[in-house]
Amino acid sequence: MAFPIAVDRGCGRRVSNGVYWETGLSPYGRPLEDFLLDPPIRVPPDVLASTSAVGVHLHQSASGTWHVFDRIGREFYPHVTDFIEEVRRFGLSRRLPANLEFHRLTPDSRLVLIHDRAYIENFDAYGVGWTCPKQKESHADLGPDFCFGGCWEDLEQGTPVVPGLLEVRREMPSFEYFARLRPEGVVPEYSPAFFASFPCSRIAVVAGDQSTERLARARKAQLPVSEVPR
Amino acid sequence: MTDQLPLLPDETPAPVFALVQVDDIEPDEYLVGDPPSKAFVDTVRQFGLIHPVGLRYTLDGPLAVIYGRRRVKAARVVGLSQIPAMIWQCDVTLSDVLTLVENEQRKRNPLAALDTIERLAEQGATDEDICLAVGMPLGTLQAQKRLFRLIPPLRQAAREGKLLASGATEAARLPVEQQTQLVQVLEDEGQITVQAIRQVRRVRLEAAVQALPESLFATPGAEGFENPPAEPADPPRVESKLRRDLREVTEELEVWKALVNRQQGMLNTVYVVTGTGYYPRALENIQTLVEAAEVALDQLRQLHHKVPAEVITGLSRALVPFGVKVDTEASDGRRIT
Numbered sequence: 001m002a003f004p005i006a007v008d009r010g011c012g013r014r015v016s017n018g019v020y021w022e023t024g025l026s027p028y029g030r031p032l033e034d035f036l037l038d039p040p041i042r043v044p045p046d047v048l049a050s051t052s053a054v055g056v057h058l059h060q061s062a063s064g065t066w067h068v069f070d071r072i073g074r075e076f077y078p079h080v081t082d083f084i085e086e087v088r089r090f091g092l093s094r095r096l097p098a099n100l101e102f103h104r105l106t107p108d109s110r111l112v113l114i115h116d117r118a119y120i121e122n123f124d125a126y127g128v129g130w131t132c133p134k135q136k137e138s139h140a141d142l143g144p145d146f147c148f149g150g151c152w153e154d155l156e157q158g159t160p161v162v163p164g165l166l167e168v169r170r171e172m173p174s175f176e177y178f179a180r181l182r183p184e185g186v187v188p189e190y191s192p193a194f195f196a197s198f199p200c201s202r203i204a205v206v207a208g209d210q211s212t213e214r215l216a217r218a219r220k221a222q223l224p225v226s227e228v229p230r
Numbered sequence: 231m232t233d234q235l236p237l238l239p240d241e242t243p244a245p246v247f248a249l250v251q252v253d254d255i256e257p258d259e260y261l262v263g264d265p266p267s268k269a270f271v272d273t274v275r276q277f278g279l280i281h282p283v284g285l286r287y288t289l290d291g292p293l294a295v296i297y298g299r300r301r302v303k304a305a306r307v308v309g310l311s312q313i314p315a316m317i318w319q320c321d322v323t324l325s326d327v328l329t330l331v332e333n334e335q336r337k338r339n340p341l342a343a344l345d346t347i348e349r350l351a352e353q354g355a356t357d358e359d360i361c362l363a364v365g366m367p368l369g370t371l372q373a374q375k376r377l378f379r380l381i382p383p384l385r386q387a388a389r390e391g392k393l394l395a396s397g398a399t400e401a402a403r404l405p406v407e408q409q410t411q412l413v414q415v416l417e418d419e420g421q422i423t424v425q426a427i428r429q430v431r432r433v434r435l436e437a438a439v440q441a442l443p444e445s446l447f448a449t450p451g452a453e454g455f456e457n458p459p460a461e462p463a464d465p466p467r468v469e470s471k472l473r474r475d476l477r478e479v480t481e482e483l484e485v486w487k488a489l490v491n492r493q494q495g496m497l498n499t500v501y502v503v504t505g506t507g508y509y510p511r512a513l514e515n516i517q518t519l520v521e522a523a524e525v526a527l528d529q530l531r532q533l534h535h536k537v538p539a540e541v542i543t544g545l546s547r548a549l550v551p552f553g554v555k556v557d558t559e560a561s562d563g564r565r566i567t
Binding site for chain 2: 037044045046047060061063067108112
């Protein structure tokens with residue numbers, strides 16, 4: 001099992017004593033796209049009201065399993081693709097509060113991700129093509145409906161690759177990726193939406209003066225837990 | 231055991247009202263706290279000080295401020311020479327107690343403010359007019375106005391003290407349906423507590439989460455995920471992947487060649503186009519795709535699955551620059567090498 005690579009991420013670097021939900025990368029795993037939700041699912045207003053821009057929340061689904069809902073901050077990841085492309089390269093690592101009710105987490109628990117720009121309501125106004133990340137045949141011609149692939153057509157900034165085209169290179173703290181600029185003059189209408197759901201490979205506790213106590217708490221989860229160096 | 235500090239005197243001294251010279255009060259550098267906002271200064275300019283500040287004499291220095299530091303600073307900014315004050319005969323300990331007491335007594339009353347804002351608005355005042363007149367930041371006013379969202383029975387409960395201001399603020403965030411549920415709580419229990427409001431919200435949140443599709447929490451490949459990964463023993467899927475690889479390889483090669491032609495000597499930094507857009511892929515990335523295509527071909531060979539000739543020839547053409555030899559039998563029976 002390979003674990004996420006500790007690099008400078010959009011949301012910064014790991015901190016001592018921090019507790020992190022990790023989803024690792026592996027040559028034997030499933031493609032990242034399998035974990036994306038396409039189309040993204042709009043977040044119901046009641047659920048949205050319960051999530052804050054910072055921090056995570058535990059919720060119990062109809063099956064009785066508890067899941068971690070995490071709203072990806074636009075401050076660090078202005079575009080949902082910033083986050084996805086980071087996960088594609090380095091794996092997923094999201095900080096959990098140290099006082100989370102870890103005993104509720106099981107192998108069936110998922111990290112359910114929300115981004116404020118994950119659903120573009122007026123994507124048909126962009127007048128551009130898209131590539132369905134899950135290669136769904138039914139997404140070839142959606143009409144007014146939205147395919148998650150549209151998010152790769154919605155960058156606001158980037159270094160042009162070929163003059164005159166929308167393709168740009170977007171630089172993130174530890175990598176860069178390629179996508180397209182939003183066509184000029186289009187005013188996007190976004191809805192916050194669930195866009196991905198990841199299982200947990202491991203809960204990592206970063207070494208520090210309180211890591212022993214944090215490890216003890218995290219070990220209440222029915223998941224692998226390890227202490228890792230900063 | 232230490233002696234307990236007597237915070238409250240046996241008899242509280244009565245303060246004396248006086249108009250005092252601002253110059254007789256300790257200077258701003260001794261007055262802790264934020265400087266007065268421009269809006270606040272404007273109201274002092276307009277109305278003077280509505281509430282007297284609290285002062286006490288010191289042994290041989292200027293008058294010390296017990297409460298009203300911001301008002302004293304504003305008076306200096308405006309240039310008032312005299313301000314109203316309550317002069318207390320007290321020691322430092324009682325002075326500190328009075329500072330805290332006055333702060334506590336001055337808590338906001340959002341419900342009273344709401345009625346006032348509503349009446350002013352009814353007379354045609356805009357938010358900006360009100361803010362300008364009373365020195366209230368626009369954000370504060372808008373926060374106050376959220377209480378307008380309270381349905382009439384809850385607003386009445388707030389007026390009657392059956393819903394405290396903190397609860398009213400929370401209740402105002404709820405949709406009408408949930409506020410209506412709180413009316414039932416009011417009828418049953420005679421009051422609405424913050425806990426009751428949170429309980430109503432929690433129940434609704436739980437229902438909303440439980441109504442989410444299970445696909446949100448499913449394992450890829452399980453029901454709800456439309457595109458499970460290809461099974462090795464499923465030739466049509468492998469062939470489909472092969473076709474995609476072929477398309478990507480050929481597209482990348484085409485653009486790669488075009489770009490290399492245009493930008494001689496930039497092999498390591500050149501960017502290539504695929505059907506899914508631009509990627510920072512150079513030769514090794516194409517090689518990865520080629521290898522994937524080889525794996526797919528191998529699988530098909532082992533499964534004795536015959537791939538259409540045009541796919542094989544296309545792939546063969548694409549792989550030649552990389553020294554990869556395709557040797558397989560196409561569906562039309564031709565052996566392609």
